[in-house]
Amino acid sequence: MKQSTMYYIIRGLMGLSFHMIFTAAGLYRIDIAQLQIYQLILIGTALEISIFIFEVPTGIIADLKSRRLSVIIGMFVIGIGSLIEIFTPFFYLIFISQLILGFGITFISGALDSWISDEIRTDQLEHTIITGSQLYALLSILGIVLAAIIGVIDIRLSIAVGSFIFFILGFISMIYMKEDHFIKHKSDTPFIKKYIGQLTKGFSHIKNHKTLRIMFVIMLFYGLYSEGIDRTYELHILDHLNFRILWDLPPIWILSIVNASVAILGYISLFVVKKYLKKSHYIYLWAFNLTLMMVIGILLFAYMPYAYFALFGFIFFSVAREGTYPLLNTILLKNSPSNIKATVLSSFGQLDAIGQLLSGGLMVLMSLWLNIKGVYLVTALLLMIPILGFINLRNIAIKDS
DSSP: OOHHHHHHHHHHHHHHHHHHHHHHHHHIIIIISOOOHHHHHHHHHHHHHHHHHHHHHHHHHHHHTOHHHHHHHHHHHHHHHHHHGGGOOOHHHHHHHHHHHHHHHHHHHTHHHHHHHHHSOGGGHHHHHHHHHHHHHHHHHHHHHHHHHHHHHOHHHHHHHHHHHHHHHHHHHHHHOOOSSOOOOOOSSOHHHHHHHHHHHHHHHHHHOHHHHHHHHHHHHHHHHHHHHHTTHHHIIIIISOHHHHHOSOHHHHHHHHHHHHHHHHHHHHHHHHHHOOSTTHHHHHHHHHHHHHHHHHHHHHHOSSHHHHHHHHHHHHHHHHHHHHHHHHHHHHTSOGGGHHHHHHHHHHHHHHHHHHHHHHHHHHHHHSOHHHHHHHHHHHTHHHHHHHHHHHHHHHHHO
């Protein structure tokens, strides 16, 4: 099996299982666990605490030991973390499940893209990463549909099935995922010294690279804006915009329709992005455009007086965000040497986690002082910094070309 094919299988099945889990989990926390707004945000904070602690260590281990092994471990840990949440609708258990889930995500986040970037030719990287994102979006639609069908029986069953898909994906990866081009570090140096040396090389590269220095700020603010909307959008759609009443459907179906719309349109938008990425500086132009669209979408979601227009704003925001992820990863991969790719990606993943940790605390305070519209206004304002950063990066790319 070609390793690009294996990458597509992993990305696709991750989209399927994650969206089964997340579609059901959002409703589970609102209707069964009956969490308050601040508790919903704190659940997200638990995930980011785990990512903050483990992102860089797992990335360094992936660079030193094996990216394949790191991905496989991550699959099983994510499955365990997701499964724990449904044992009882108790806030602290859900909090612990998110700590475990975040731990699992850190094993995959830097390692998977670093693995495939070494296993294929460099000129195929953008195409492969974006195609993987398209398959993630496409299989997400099936995951959402399955969550809706199974969730009518029991919301917790959707989460359980999604968790077991991660276990199956772990076994598939053990059999078919190969690592032919990874250069393993061979020396008699104690592992802790190699670890510190790898960490130093990664941070030094970021510090001395002008593009990555700007990306440092961009990724921090990408983390800062997110928690307010990520942990409350289900509540806003179902209760504040009154879609429980407007559509008179089971809540799991309402959220599934919204998430499926995002996945379908996100899949189409990635075709457009891939088609027009012909020059290196275009990637920054697209990142700028998509981030600006995110800001507009958040403001529409918060302030449109008509429920359907507000819902369109959320979908507009979400589709734009789907398009930014492969662009951000491609920028980081293209500006990092092979031997520290996972370390660099994990460093930026940790930076995003730091932003989200700070965001969680900020948004909890905002939710106590402001209504949800005020929280969304703060999130939109925080996204203005990345917009300025992408303008700067595009100018640098044009000068260097």
